[in-house]
Amino acid sequence: RMEECETAPFISFLSSLPHDERSILLSDPPSCLFLFRLLSPSTQSFILTLIWESTQSISFSSRRDSDTCSIALLRELDIVNEDENGKIVLNPSFRRGYLSGAVQGSHRSSQFSPHSDTGKDKKNKEKDVVKKSNERWECVLRFLALPSDSTMTNVSSTTRDVLNHAGFTSGHGNEMDITSKGFQFLLLSPVRQIWSYVIELLRMELGAKRKVKDLLDVLLRMTLCVDGEPERRSFKMDNSWNERQVNFVNHLRELGLIFIRKRKDGFFYLTPLLANLCLAHQNDSMVHKSGSLMVETNFRVYAYTSSSLQLAILSSFTSMTYRFHDMSVGILTRDSVRKALQVGITADQIISFLKTNSHPESANSALPIPITVSDQIRLWEDERKRLLYQDATLYSGFESEKEYEDVLSFAEREDILLLADSSRKNVVVTSEGHEKVKAWWKRRNEAT
Amino acid sequence: MSRRGGGTSKRGRGKWETYREEFNGDDSQSGGHSRDGGEEATSVPKAASENLDTKINYSKTDEFGAKDYRDEMPLKADFTHRPLWVAPDGHIFLESFSPVYKHARDFLIAIAEPVCRPEHIHEYQLTAYSLYAAVSVGLQTNDIIEYLERLSKSSLPEGIKQFITMCTLSYGKVKLVLKHNRYFVESRHSDVIQKLLKDPIIQKCIVEETVVEEPQQTTVVEKITFPGQEKDKEMDTTDGAVPDDIGELYGRIEGDEEDDAEAIRSLQLLSFEIKQETIEIVQKRCIELEYPLLAEYDFRNDTLNPNLGIDLKPSTTLRPYQEKSLRKMFGNSRARSGVIVLPCGAGKTLVGVTAATTVNKRCLCLATSNVSVEQWKAQFKLWSTIQEKQIIRFTREARDAVPQGADAKKPCVCISTYSMVAYSGKRTYAAEEAMKFIESQEWGLVLLDEVHTIPAKMFRRVLTIVQAHCKLGLTATLVREDDKITDLNFLIGPKIYEANWMELQKAGHIAKVQCAEVWCPMTAEFYAYYLRAQIARRLLLSVMNPNKFRICQFLIRFHERRNDKIIVFSDNVFALKRYAIEMNKPFLYGETGQTERMKILQNFQYNPRVNTIFVSKVADTSFDLPEANVLIQISAHGGSRRQEAQRLGRILRAKKHSSDAFNAFFYSLVSQDTVEMGYSRKRQRFLVNQGYAYKVVNKLPGMEKEDLKLGTKDSQLQLLQQVLAASDADAEEEDCKEENVDGSVKVSRRESSLSSMSGASSVSYSSKGKAQSAKDREAERHPLFRRFRQK
Secondary structure, eight states, X not given: XXXXXXXXXXXXXXXXXXXXXXXXXXXXXXXXXXXXXXXXXXXXXXXHHHHHSTTSEEEGGGOOTHHHHHHHHHHHTTSEEEOTTSEEEEOHHHHHHHHHHXXXXXXXXXXXXXXXXXXXXXXXXXXXXXXXXXXXXXXXXXHHHSOOHHHHTTSOHHHHHHHHHTTSEESOGGGOEEOXXXXXXXXXXXXXXXXXXXXXXXXXXXXXXXXXXHHHHHHHHHHHTOOXXXXXXXXXXXXXXXXXXXXXXXXXXXXXXXXXXXXXXXXXXXXXXXXGGGOOSSSOOSSOOOOOEEEOTTSEEEEOOOOHXXXXXXXXXXXXXXXXXXXXXXXXXXXXXXXXXXXXXXXXXXXXXXXXTBOHXXXXXXXXXXXXXXXXXXXXHXXXXXXXXXXXXXXXXXXXXXXXXXXXXXXXXXXXXXXXXXXXXXXXXXXXXXXXXXXHHXXXXXXX | OHHHHSSOTTTTSOHHHHHHHHHHOOOOOOOTTOOSOHHHHTTSOGGGGOOHHHHOOOOEEOTTSOEEOTTTOOBOTTGGGOOEEEOTTSEEEEXXXXXXXXXXXXXXXXXXXXEEOOSSEXXXXXXXXXXXXXXHTTOOHHHHHHHHHHHBSBOOOHHHHHHHHHHHSSTTSEEEEEETTEEEEEESOHHHHHHHHHOHHHHHHBSSSOOEEOOOOOSOOOOOOOSBSSSOOTTTSOOTTSOHHHHHHHHHHHSXXXXXXXXXXXXOOEEEEEOGGGHHHHHHHHHHTTOOEEEXXXXXXXXXXXXXXXXXXXXOOBOHHHHHHHHHHTTTSXXXXXXXXXXXXXXXXXXXXXXXXXXXXXXXXXXXXXHHHHHHHHHHHHHBOOOGGGEEEEOSSOBOOOOOGGGGGSOOEEEEEHHHHHOOSOOOHHHHHHHHHHHHOEEEEEEEETGGXXXXXXXXXHHHHOEEEEEEEEESOOOOTTOTHHHHHHHTOOEEEEOOHHHHHHTTSBOOEEEEEEEEOOOHHHHHHHHHSOHHHHHHHHHHOHHHHHHHHHHHHHHHHTTOOEEEEESOHHHHHHHHHHHTOOEEOTTSOHHHHHHHHHHHHHOTTOOEEEXXXXXXXXXXXXXXXXXXXXXXXXXXXXXXXXXXXTTOBOOSSOSSSOOEEEEEEEETTSHHHHHHHHHHHHHHHTTOOEEEEOOOTTGGGSOOSXXXXXXXXXXXXXHHHSOHHHHSOOOOOTTOOSOTTOOOSSHHHHHHHTTOOOHHHHHHHHHHTHHHHHHHSOHHHHHHHHO
């Protein structure tokens, strides 16, 4: 059921949290507000109905089909419960938390106090924030894509631990290498990338038996402050942060989710990257990065980039032919795509990477990537699935026509027959069927 | 088997190798392996074999395996405004969305070969030939380097400069001009003239020992105009983003060469006259001296040859690209020899007719088939003011009287086929007369239709027979599976112009075609035999695959309901007949007589009840079927890119209801898991590079609802029996016939058809031919056929 309803990765994570930790979060106004925003519109309206409905409950019988998903999801999160009469009731502490958050508004409930920047070249500073934050995140990705001594110096040990814990990298030190899971991570859209990183980080904490409440508290409150142009807002640091929270904030700074010029300044900027965390839905990025890729009908890919990271990702499924300063040329070939498919990258991931990173010039045309190219990538994937492997048992060398016929008809009756060849007198049944045949054979022989 | 051991290594190759080579037609431009005979190799200047790919073997690769040219190509400050990357290996990438795209495109097409031109980024390649062509249309070494430098995002790699210099310095310096009916070798470079004059071989050919220093031409050269849209308006709206130096450059290259290169112009024109009968010797010698002669025909000053006196009809207008190609040909008020490349259906014939009316002298037009001879005649009458009596046809079936006496001196347009002219055996009396006529004339212009299909050997023959001042080749695809483009360059002349298919499609000049590769799963029974069979039989089993038949039938029904006109192509005659008879459709192939052919084609054109015809590869080229808008290909000649393009051309003629939607359909039916799949990929390469996209179709919705033949296992097994029982000969593609002009080496299994193709249809001859040289022919015979003979 959960698969049917599109849920934000964070919600799935939340439902995996231990009960008590989740209930603390669910009574905290900023968390309630944040969570509410991640839900789908239909689920949101369902909650609103529950809040404002005087009875505070809805009977099962009156619910609509479209609500089934929402209810299942909300029950999973303990936001709603069923009372003894079979009515759906909203968790009272969530109701309280949400209402108080909604009344205060997102900024006030975040409890951060704005820092007013009086500097002259504000505009430039803002640009700087965007640039620096993108650079930071790129450093992480670059380390993952191209692990080397030089890329390693740009990331902290925490980041390396998270990536390793998530299974994106294998080995340590010089032995370290990207895994196929790591490659799949690189192909994700920015929203999904950042969400999955954050969730992997929280999982690592949970794995070490540390509570994630403290960290989520900081992160969710920051996220609530995001609006249209996050880089224009700066806030004072919170002095009440404990040591773990301070470390976490520094880690967010390293990832580029927030920007702090100097630690002693005592204030931080939000960044467009952080804005990604406001989006429940994974494929559209709020930071509309203009991509660099042009895919042509002749399977050539032109990458308007000098970023070795982008090229490293591209080269995982493209055969690269030319490298210029501002542009690189590659060709999608059967071999190059199969190489990627073999390490577990899917055709959809390749296609969506090409789409999300398409150059404005081709994004403007009707199709960002030619249909023949996406079809072909899928066909290359499909051709790997033409052979189905199944464990089976072969019977041959029957002593008589009758024996063969009997086995065949038994197998047909039991629906365990995979293949029969009447000219060679072969019968192939599923391996589970083998036991049945054995038992039946024994009985048959005893009977005669 | 004993025969196989003898002969040269080429003849000794097994059937399979030959097959592979024919079928795989590779892109490789090297061609070093298959030049026939050492003496011919010298007819190509040494510089022509220069190749950047092999020259620059040092190049760095980056961490992803790509050629890393960053060190050699530092970006300019304003690189975003410039549209080109010129890589040191001669590949050039052009942004089609750049504001200066049009400037760059016109320039690049003049100096480089287009490799692929899809939507956004076009790729070109600098080759020795493309540079030769550039020089011959009047560009100078320094101009080429300078313009390329300006258009480029980075500074031009040193190696590229050297390559351009090396390839162009000696080209285009010397011209062979026919003036007042005397042949002159002309040059503005005195050092070159001196060098030629000192050469002992050339000395023997000079008429008098006088080097003429011509006075500066004072006569104002009248500019040749064509009835088209006056001038491209496209350039007038210049964008603010165009860097100044590029804008200025464009004005210079587009302006006629009379205006530009003032410096060159002011040099004294030096010339010497040579004896007419020694032209070939001089031409050959000049190539050896690395100064190939550019043939130019100053037809306006040719007073010896009478004017034809025809003109284009006032109603005839040229499309912009037709006009552009002609402007390049007649750029300096003389006629240049060369090749114009336009997609099929884009009006090559009109370009040819216009060239003929412009030169206005005797014109010989050579086509590939009798049908196309008729079509040329019709087109001449359609577009020009030519009178019936001025057109003479020489073909096997429709032969006009050879002009006698005074009439023989009157100028005319003569239309014939390559095989007629190049045939080297004995001819009938009438054919002999016709040939004497052709040989005796001094032709102002020779139009060579579908030049790429003609093997070099045949060409040489044609060109030694025909005395012509100017040669214009017309073709849709300069792709040759046998790499003989090299020869074309020096036999006819450089490529003068090549159109961009996608741009013509966008402008509505050719149909918008949806290409599809339809996958037909093999039935289990057919596949079982397929796996065990020899290659030829494999091909037949793939074509006869019942699922392919059913899909073909479904597509025909689907399109007939839409009132489309459908052509089905099959190279394999066995399949052709079986499909056509089974579906009750008319078919034509090599052995179909001329009258029946015309009848079928006319029915297809005008009879609303005949909407589908089946044709063999005889219809590949120059069958003009303007009605057809759907093409289904069930069997093809291996991996031939050219054939695929030619076939597509059958449905390219712009359709009436031009809109944004596709108005023509090209289906290539391939049996899954067979060799057809690989071939299909290769075949598509040319068109894909022109920007076409093949959609793979592996399921046709609605097929299960149709009542199609061969639905039962029994009928399929019956078909399989028939396929297995078919003779080996049936399994082969259709072979030699009149239209199959790729060389006299192929000898038909039916002895008579070769002689009849050249007009000798008398019984006495054909039996004689059989007796006379059976042995010689054996040696020449294509290895494919030898195998059948040995049994």
